[in-house]
Amino acid sequence: MSRIGSWLVLSFRLNRWEVLASAAGVALMAAGMLWFTWQLRTLAATEPMCLDPSTYFAACEQSAQPFYELSSRAELLSYLGWAAAFGLGLVLGVPLVSREIEQRTAGMAWALSRSRTSWLLQRVAFAALVLVSLLLALAIASEALAAAQLPTHHLDHDFSWYGRRGALIVVRGLAALAVGVLLGALLGRVLPALLVGVFASALMFTAVSLGMDRWVEADAIVIDPASGDREGGRYLGQRVELPSGELIDYGELSRRGLSVEANDEQGRLFATPADIGHPERIIGWDRGLVVPGRLYPQIVLRESALVGGMASLLALAATFVVSRRRPG
């Protein structure tokens, strides 16, 4: 057997339960996504004009209902796809080092290898290969599902289902894998490392999401929410445009001792309903902050680079820990 062949067989044997469970989970999810995609496309093909939100046909009120009901059920799978990136990354990453340490086989494995780094590289490469293959399948299936759910959207330039479809699923999975490997190497026990890994991934994801919101704020445009047309943009939140032109959020408004209790049809905000009709008492205008949909590929690339960079740093840290720690 060639070197690559024996590496694949050995790596699979060491992680067969995790690999098989992950593959089974992804197969189920992808199959579910493709089934919903097929059903939604069939429904959409029968009355295509009923799914365009910019037009209204009275006859569509009943016929579009099954499409939206099915689409809402498919939503659960879409969220599962989002969670799968983190779940698979941790399940495949955590036991790579921690199980060897917990079962006291790390000493022998490391002694038999040319170096601990090359040993870790071989283990991680296999897990990454499996993870990327599985998540790619999921990313493609989720992209197809999103296209079926949103037939009138141009998803290449649209933030709908952000992070629940496409390349970000794969990149986030790789970051979770790196978190799992590092924590497994640090703690040296499978379940505690998995538990801490879940917390760490949740924290990292929250931090990245908040950071990305801040980062993309510079690219955002101010819109009038009453217009209702966000054109696939990423909504960053509600804002108030003060008469001075300053744009602040509602938290800041509250901190300044202002409270909005009424608004008129032009979206002008007032302290009390009695103030409506008195332009001099206006607090400001209701506004929304939106990143335009055309920036979708650019923002995905930015987040991928950020998360990928974090994954690389975590992998380096894991290599450092493995090269330094005691094997038991």
Added chain:
Amino acid sequence: MSLGAWRLAFRRQRLELLIFIAAAVLVTAASLLIAWGASEARSSFDACYQAQGTDAGCAASPSLNDFSTWGGFARIGAFLTPFALGLVLGVPVVAREIEGRTAGIAWTLSRSRSRWLIQRVLPLVVVVVVLAAAVGIGSEFVTRTNPFAELAANPGFSDYTARGWMLPVRALAVLLLAIAVGAMVPRQLPALLLAGAITLALFVGLSIGMDTWMTAEARPIPFEEESRFGPFGGGPRIFDVAYRDDATGKVITMNDFYNRYGDVAFPDDGQAPEGFTQVAIGIPGEEYTTWVLRESAILGVLAVVSGGLAMLVVARRRP
């Protein structure tokens, strides 16, 4: 059980226990702080509102919205607590011994395998029940001080699955189930995944079953005078909305009424059609304890069966 046996049981899982104790203390403390803050903010808001007759300028910092959001996070933490505690502490009890090939020695050194299992499980049961109960109490306070409801006296079915004694009962059932799965699948991670899947399936089934049972026993609940927080006090569990025929007392669901009479079902003034009174179909909040007892009994049976299964597997299997 001797003190040494308790100490050994804790040492076997000290890392997981430390993480869970820290997390439970954090969630409970955060819940109590949120409850206290929400209660204070609500009191000052109500006082301001009563003094002015309007809520303009009454906004507190942090606002009631903030407390509501934080309370939501605390409730999610409380809801997940029994599952995390039960699965992560339960699975390795037997699985780790077999995976690490120490089960043979451990079982030989004990007077019997059943005794060994009880000595391992009993301290965990105590820890799991205490931690889940602490989180349940914290979450109970969060629910009772919800800034946008009047639940202080009787929260009824509000946050049914994320507060009070349901948490320790659920945690105990999941713990014993996870121990049984860990005994059957002697590798920790696969056992954890399998136990998680079984737990998910069981609890989804239980939830559907309880809802079906409740629906069968649901009865008309009259709409109260529209209060500040909606037409119902006391946290009833509502399944449907219906009209009661004032003449005959017969109740017909809104859907059936619409199918029979068309748009008459929804008069423009928002009131019920003439001769009918709008009612909700559900279980009154006062019956919360009865239903929690019923669900606890089902989970108790699950726990006993799981515990028995774990004992049987440990007694029979190769180490």
